[in-house]
Amino acid sequence: MENTKQVKLILEDGTEIEGTSFGAFTSSAGEVVFSTAMTGYPENLTDPSFAGQILVLTYPMVGNYGVPGEELYESISKIFESDKIHIAGLVVNYYSEEHSHWNAAKSLGDWLKEYNIPGIFGVDTRMLTKKLREKGAMLGKIVAETDVPLHDPNLDNLVAQVSPAGVQHYGHGQHKIVLVDCGTKTNIIRCFLERDVELIRVPWDYDFTTLDYDGLFLSNGPGDPKMCAPTIQNLHKALQQDKPIFGICLGSQLMGLAAGGDTFKLKYGHRSHNQPVKLTGTQHCYITSQNHGFAVDTETLPAEWDMLFENLNDGTCEGIKHKTKPFFSTQFHPEAAGGPQDTEFLFDDFLKAVVEYKETQAK
Numbered sequence: 001m002e003n004t005k006q007v008k009l010i011l012e013d014g015t016e017i018e019g020t021s022f023g024a025f026t027s028s029a030g031e032v033v034f035s036t037a038m039t040g041y042p043e044n045l046t047d048p049s050f051a052g053q054i055l056v057l058t059y060p061m062v063g064n065y066g067v068p069g070e071e072l073y074e075s076i077s078k079i080f081e082s083d084k085i086h087i088a089g090l091v092v093n094y095y096s097e098e099h100s101h102w103n104a105a106k107s108l109g110d111w112l113k114e115y116n117i118p119g120i121f122g123v124d125t126r127m128l129t130k131k132l133r134e135k136g137a138m139l140g141k142i143v144a145e146t147d148v149p150l151h152d153p154n155l156d157n158l159v160a161q162v163s164p165a166g167v168q169h170y171g172h173g174q175h176k177i178v179l180v181d182c183g184t185k186t187n188i189i190r191c192f193l194e195r196d197v198e199l200i201r202v203p204w205d206y207d208f209t210t211l212d213y214d215g216l217f218l219s220n221g222p223g224d225p226k227m228c229a230p231t232i233q234n235l236h237k238a239l240q241q242d243k244p245i246f247g248i249c250l251g252s253q254l255m256g257l258a259a260g261g262d263t264f265k266l267k268y269g270h271r272s273h274n275q276p277v278k279l280t281g282t283q284h285c286y287i288t289s290q291n292h293g294f295a296v297d298t299e300t301l302p303a304e305w306d307m308l309f310e311n312l313n314d315g316t317c318e319g320i321k322h323k324t325k326p327f328f329s330t331q332f333h334p335e336a337a338g339g340p341q342d343t344e345f346l347f348d349d350f351l352k353a354v355v356e357y358k359e360t361q362a363k
């Protein structure tokens with residue numbers, strides 16, 4: 001065994017669990033959250049929405065397919081959801097040191113080491129998940145040699161930390177889409193570039209209302225949506241117009257806040273690849289990929305807005321929609337990566353709304 005150093009996972013309620021270190025032998029604090037997805041750790045670890053979080057995976061064997069090598073397409077990763085690991089730490093039951101997969105370039109442990117992120121294995125992650133479900137998401141820390149204080153990442157402006165510094169352009173399609181990057185997953189960019197789009201990717205606090213565009217997209221991102229005051233202000237202005245707007249995850253929460261509604265923190269969040277959501281007014285259920293700890297409080301939405309999707313596990317809001325204007329959002333991830341791709345058609349619905357908007361403008 002390459003590394004048999006012991007480390008501890010300590011939760012804010014006093015729970016202490018001993019395990020073995022893999023990845024970087026260092027200490028780290030964050031919010032402890034769990035995902036019940038069975039695969040997809042390369043995607044999860046690079047999803048910027050996980051910034052500040054110690055991720056517990058309930059699937060018992062992790063690392064067996066290693067980590068793929070990077071490949072770029074027009075400066076965008078073809079493989080990962082951003083250009084680095086964002087989690088604060090990783091907690092697994094069995095870490096498989098021997099990996100084997102046709103596109104593996106390195107082990108999960110070596111990849112974590114590259115970014116100085118600690119992992120702990122030998123933890124009963126299902127017991128831990130039951131605890132997090134009963135008590136709710138908790139702060140915690142992985143402690144190696146030196147202790148660190150607990151830290152609540154939801155008090156930080158994590159979006160400002162993961163959003164890009166400048167504006168970038170991609171694609172040469174017919175429809176000009178502004179993507180407000182609050183920590184976007186690259187598969188959202190890939191989903192747009194597979195369609196007839198020119199993408200203008202702007203930072204979270206950029207005043208996009210001054211730009212010439214046909215449709216506005218609001219990305220996913222880490223932390224409490226209420227930290228994004230400048231984005232909410234700009235979005236509020238965009239809501240006064242008629243140009244189509246689509247938001248995913250944090251983008252959905254920002255849409256709710258800009259519309260005048262409120263958001264709240266869920267007891268333990270939704271993180272998995274099999275979350276059932278119902279399209280309001282129908283009996284259609286979609287199985288979706290999710291990663292969120294906050295949600296829009298539908299009770300607080302103004303009269304012009306409706307819930308678009310409902311989570312069939314806990315009844316919470318999985319998306320909202322304006323009753324008359326082409327504005328809609330999903331709390332889940334239609335771009336998947338990882339997870340089911342059943343709702344990718346929502347990108348087409350958005351672009352259809354863009355085409356319709358442009359046709360009415362041309363009349």
Ligand SMILES: NC(=O)CC[C@H](N)C(=O)O
Nearest residue numbers: 220221223249250293294
């Ligand atoms: N994936 C996301 O965009 C997550 C949004 C927000 N940070 C939440 O946890 O609810």
